[in-house]
């Protein structure tokens with residue numbers, strides 16, 4: 001029997017800090033995709049299972065045991081934190097190993113992200129607790145603003161190295177620009 | 182150019198993929214001329230068009246977008262799942 005060595009998606013690549021902005025890898029606990037089947041209303045079942053209410057488009061909610069529910073698409077949310085068992089009316093899949101979860105924080109984190117995503121990151125349109133499915137470079141991503149100057153970024157696990165490379169390059173580009181002013 | 186996704190709000194064009202004109206699929210038993218029309222014949226109008234866009238770099242929804250090829254105005258978008 002082969003003995004597999006558990007590695008996080010960005011193992012050995014992080015943390016990185018450039019000019020006051022830090023990129024680190026986060027262990028989200030678990031990642032469970034919850035997609036409503038057909039027109040099913042899964043709000044009550046999700047609340048019972050996680051303690052969190054069902055977030056609408058672009059929103060996040062929180063529940064028991066540090067659970068964070070992130071809107072993830074049409075009739076689709078991602079539960080970060082404690083695993084979720086089967087829910088009536090929903091397709092529930094464990095995706096813990098499928099995503100690379102990064103945290104970008106520090107004053108200037110927004111300027112770094114703005115170099116990579118077409119998303120409007122101004123506080124007036126992307127407040128704390130807001131989330132979006134968008135692009136990070138050429139990668140599909142989920143970006144959540146968890147604090148004033150802190151963002152959670154999810155990309156497919158297979159993109160971990162590319163994401164770290166592109167974000168680090170954006171951090172260095174921002175730092176170079178700061179040195180000119 | 183930005184498209185107003187009903188889920189995500191105004192989003193940059195690079196998040197979307199263009200599919201083509203939003204046309205009703207021929208019904209069961211439709212004749213070969215009707216299918217030929219559906220598959221191959223387009224009007225290419227200067228003016229108002231309705232086409233399908235995929236928000237693959239966002240929420241993953243298919244949208245019907247109404248826009249104008251002369252003024253470049255985008256008049257609205259809704260979920261294709263709600264019908265063409």
Ligand SMILES: [Zn+2]
Nearest residue numbers: 186189239240
């Ligand atoms: Zn969308």
